[in-house]
Amino acid sequence: MRPLFYRAQLHMLPWTVLLSLLCALLAIGIVQVSQTYAAGGASFTLQPATVNPTNPLSMAYFILAGKPGTVLQESVVVKNVGTATGTLSLYAVDAGTGQNSGIIYLPQNAPRTDVGAWIHLSMSRVTLAAGQSKVVSFQVVIPRKARAGQHVGGIVAEDMEQNSTTTNSRLQITVHSRRVIAVEVNLPGPQVEQLSATGIQVAGSTNYEILKVGLSNTGTMLLKAKGTLQVVGSKGQELQNLTMSVDSLLPGTSIAYPLYVQKKALGVGKYQGKLLLKYGHGKLLNYTTTFIISEQQVVQIFNNNGALTLPATGSSLLSRLSPLQLLGGAFVVMVIASLIILYWVKKLYQATAGTVLAGQRGKADRNKGQKSKGQRGKKSR
Numbered sequence: 584m585r586p587l588f589y590r591a592q593l594h595m596l597p598w599t600v601l602l603s604l605l606c607a608l609l610a611i612g613i614v615q616v617s618q619t620y621a622a623g624g625a626s627f628t629l630q631p632a633t634v635n636p637t638n639p640l641s642m643a644y645f646i647l648a649g650k651p652g653t654v655l656q657e658s659v660v661v662k663n664v665g666t667a668t669g670t671l672s673l674y675a676v677d678a679g680t681g682q683n684s685g686i687i688y689l690p691q692n693a694p695r696t697d698v699g700a701w702i703h704l705s706m707s708r709v710t711l712a713a714g715q716s717k718v719v720s721f722q723v724v725i726p727r728k729a730r731a732g733q734h735v736g737g738i739v740a741e742d743m744e745q746n747s748t749t750t751n752s753r754l755q756i757t758v759h760s761r762r763v764i765a766v767e768v769n770l771p772g773p774q775v776e777q778l779s780a781t782g783i784q785v786a787g788s789t790n791y792e793i794l795k796v797g798l799s800n801t802g803t804m805l806l807k808a809k810g811t812l813q814v815v816g817s818k819g820q821e822l823q824n825l826t827m828s829v830d831s832l833l834p835g836t837s838i839a840y841p842l843y844v845q846k847k848a849l850g851v852g853k854y855q856g857k858l859l860l861k862y863g864h865g866k867l868l869n870y871t872t873t874f875i876i877s878e879q880q881v882v883q884i885f886n887n888n889g890a891l892t893l894p895a896t897g898s899s900l901l902s903r904l905s906p907l908q909l910l911g912g913a914f915v916v917m918v919i920a921s922l923i924i925l926y927w928v929k930k931l932y933q934a935t936a937g938t939v940l941a942g943q944r945g946k947a948d949r950n951k952g953q954k955s956k957g958q959r960g961k962k963s964r
Contacts, residue, residue: 624666624669625663625665625667625668625671625744627662627663627664627740627742627762628664629661629740629762629764630642630659630662631645631657631658631659631764632657632658632718633657633658643765644764644765644766645657645764645765645766647723647769648769649768649770650770650771651726651727652726653725654724655725657721657722658718658720659719660716660717660718661673661711661717661718662714662715662717663716665713668711668712669710669742669743670709670711670742671708671743672708672741673704673707673740674691674704674707674738675698675699675700675702675703675738676688676689676691676693676695676736676739676763677689677695677698677700677737678735678736678765678833679833680832680833680836682839683830683841684831686830688737688765691739691741697735697736698723698735698736699736701723701724701726701736702722702723703721703723703724704738706719725770730772730834731770731771731774732773732802732803732804732834733767733768733804733805733834734768735767735805735833736768737763737765738763738766739762739763740761740763741760741761772803773803774804775802775803775804776802776806777801777802778798778800778801778832778862778863778866778868779798779868780797780799780860780868780870780872781797781798782797783797783812783856785849786884787844788883788884789886790884790885791843791844792844792849792884793842793844794841794844794856794874795840795841795842796812796827796840797838797840798839798840799836800832800836800837804834805831805833805834806829806832808828808832808860809827809829809862810859810860810868811824811827811858811859812824812825812827812842812856812857812858813825813856813859814854814855814857815854815856815857817853817854822849822854823845825845829860849876850881851876851878852875853875854875854876855872856872856874857871858870858872
């Protein structure tokens with residue numbers, strides 16, 4: 584019976600390990616997800632009412648072609664994909680360029696000077712039951728003096744009901760559900776792709792140095808760019824070679840694109856920055872400038888700790904890992920631990936089973952010997 588017991592435990596071990604890992608994952612994240620869905624509620628989606636079959640992107644957002652001084656008629660489908668009736672507010676906003684590049688949509692109270700001001704919705708408030716949808720028409724009134732090229736704005740659907748989440752007895756967070764569908768308006772005229780650099784500034788905090796590269800889209804088309812920033816010291820030696828990947832940059836917008844200094848920090852001194860970016864359709868930006876790092880900046884960035892901290896090691900390894908990487912690492916540790924436990928349980932099983940079998944053989948031999956003696960005794964009588 585004992586060998587069978589250990590064999591059963593051996594087969595159950597992998598399942599036990601997997602069950603423990605599942606419990607850990609539930610404790611970390613899935614419990615929070617279940618709480619999110621337990622409350623239910625309304626949830627809204629937006630999509631164009633009509634689609635251009637030759638352009639799959641038109642299924643996700645509006646891509647309109649117009650002329651200055653004209654009016655475009657369009658419609659958006661609003662659908663409640665949630666589990667309860669909800670009321671939403673509909674309004675138009677301008678788009679902008681995020682600090683790290685990429686398109687963002689401005690708040691409702693932000694000034695509207697572009698597509699957000701051109702859009703006129705037929706209704707500003709919609710109530711939908713769960714699963715219900717509604718087609719909302721709108722006009723795009725293009726000004727007569729609108730510049731040529733690409734313009735971007737958005738239509739926002741904001742849930743009128745506020746979802747409050749209490750994280751502890753003192754702090755309460757109010758969550759507003761906000762969905763945006765982009766409206767891109769393309770106007771005829773010069774289609775200019777022009778990216779300009781405006782300098783390099785030094786910033787940073789908590790022992791991290793950041794080089795902020797000034798970039799401006801002075802053309803009429805959306806731009807993306809890829810390339811490098813090379814930092815050269817006073818003796819001509821290369822100190823940094825940083826990769827840049829600039830997402831969408833709207834016409835007429837400027838950003839200070841941040842780059843973290845790698846490995847060894849830059850100290851007080853004068854440096855040369857060499858920027859090389861490829862953008863648009865075969866366009867190239869080749870820009871060289873100088874910048875200075877002062878002692879005051881070094882003190883502010885590195886907290887006057889007497890030495891430049893290496894940015895790549897300025898924080899612990901765990902703090903630089905994403906939650907997914909942490910979960911992956913935990914899974915690997917669990918697998919390794921299970922293999923180690925499995926190995927030693929197997930060794931214990933083999934040793935115990937060997938002892939039991941040896942005892943059983945010894946007992947069988949003794950019984951056989953006693954039986955033989957008994958048979959010989961009978962023969963002698």
